[in-house]
Amino acid sequence: MFNYLLRRILYAVPILIGVNLITFALFFMVNTPDDMARLNLGNKRVTAEAIERWKVQHGYDKPLFVNPDAQGLGQVTDTLFVQKSLKLFTFDFEAGDDGRDIGREISHRMGPSMAVAIPTFFVGLLVYVSMALAFMLIRGGAAELWGLVALIAMMSISSLFFVIGGQFFVGKLWHWAPISGWGDGVSALKFILVPVLVGVLASVGESVRFYRTLFLEESGRDYVRTARAKGLSAGRVLFKHILRNSAIPILTGVVVVLPRLFLGSLIIESFFGIPGLGSYTIDAIQSQDFAVVRSMVFLGSFLYIVGLILTDLSYAVADPRVKLS
């Protein structure tokens, strides 16, 4: 088990290096620091000196891979690749274009992000699984058919409409909750309500269909037929047999996204003015703050890989047939 874990972690390293190389290529080679400076200083008619000054200020005045001016090991380490890209591995994020330390921003903002993302995720899971179970109980009727059409309709609505609609009806028209913003402690609750509701609603179609497929697949197995043949009631078969056996794929689906909850949701956060990591990222994209985008890409990939490793472990814990070696 320990060996397996170690191997998986070692296997993650080349992937993170790959991510690092991709972002480096995108942000430093295709898009040179000169481009960045010009963009930040306002495109047209920028003098060469101004560009140089910006680059020195933001630490972009180094060569890409090899620095011939430096001494000894500095030839390799005093370069953009090491300073700007490899440093991410130590979780040493630099400062964004506004001069604020990205690492500190992240630690401030992860709270609000998780306060929305975690309830959304678990309420969602509960709602989706219950709805999928309800679909299993009404199998084969007209109700199921219309239910499925409703699910497809929900799938066909852009998540933006749910956000705009939720904000408009709940916030503006009915005045049930504030439209956007954030508060400390308990007062944050009223700001969380609508985003959570919208978040759950936005993926109802896809998720219920996904869980329904899982249950359908399970219901075709031999043990289900045996259980039915023994005369067990439909409800008992569903809850005692199908649900418990589907728990493994459900669990592993849950585990893989858990670490990413930390990053929050891009759209929902920025619409509802929640000061989390999602809105931070959106702001960075819109103001073209490359340092922040780079850090968030790295963090996102890191968390995804953590999720993959956790998934493997959860398989081993939940399913006695799986042995990691």
Next chain:
Amino acid sequence: MRPVFLISDLLFFALIATLAVYALSLRHKPSDRAAWGRVFSSSVGKWSSILLVFFVLIGTVDSLHYQVNKDPEVLSALDTLLSPLRLAKEKTYSAPLADTLYVKENVVQPDGTVKREAPPLKHRHLMGTNKVGQDVFYLAIKGIRTGLMIGMLTTLITLPFAIGLGLSAGYFGGRIDDAIQYIYTTLNSIPSVLLIAATVLVVDVQIERYADKIGSAAERADYRLLALCAILGLTQWTGLARLLRAETLKLRELEYIQAAKAFQVNVARILMRHVLPNVGHLILITVVLDFSGLVLAEAVLSYVGAGVDPSTPSWGSMINGARLELAREPLVWWQLVTAFVFMFGLVMSANLFADQVRDAFDPRASS
């Protein structure tokens, strides 16, 4: 008047031609023909495909571009057909089917006094007009081409990669498999919206840099659209590649492939003649299923600021603009509703159609 061929037009026509060739090739494939028969015999399949064909027809007419003599503006055949709508411009917002503008202005009366009232409109607009007085219904129709392009061209761009890499990973195994798996795990591990947005940022800077070399505004918008499709494809191909790899792994152990190997049929031929046709249903199902997701993705990307060029009419930018319109007093709802109805129409029919296709083609599909 001379025709203008934008790159996306050519790709779009190539895609239509491919569809036609596929349809013709069905004559020799009775099983596929039977499956399509199942799709079209259900009423859901029939109606959703009729709607889709209708959308594609509009997209096709909108892809026939031309330029009038010295005029720099590139028009499409659809623009000409809809020129009453296109040219019917007002000053600013007007409600659907309204007689007057939505805002009051100081109007000089015939007797010289000034009165505050909403001035009358020059035309009647089915779905009203937007902030700069363009007909909203016309813009929504123009959005069809953008939606189709993003849904279809992205797939067209990714298909060669997904098929090539997926099949070779599964068939050759070993180092090649490791390398390909590494590539797609790495790409998958980057949060897709971030990867797309970051790449669009970079492409923007590049387009800005070569702005002088790119001719007209229409071409520029077209490059932006193509770049968006290519970038979306970057994150999209991994799913299909993974599916194809798994299926090929199974297929390569089957007797008929082993026999072909024993007869020393060359590898390319084995892949093309023996493996590819047997994973065809997977490709078809994935392509159809992905379409609606891509159309929806455009709206989200517009919001993030990584969508199509501002001059390209798209439902995403309409929705994005409508956000502020809901906050103004009195609120403007028609742009949002129109974009919603059009987008919902295309995506819903694509989803229903995709469901039928999957049920008809997937041997494991549950009924």
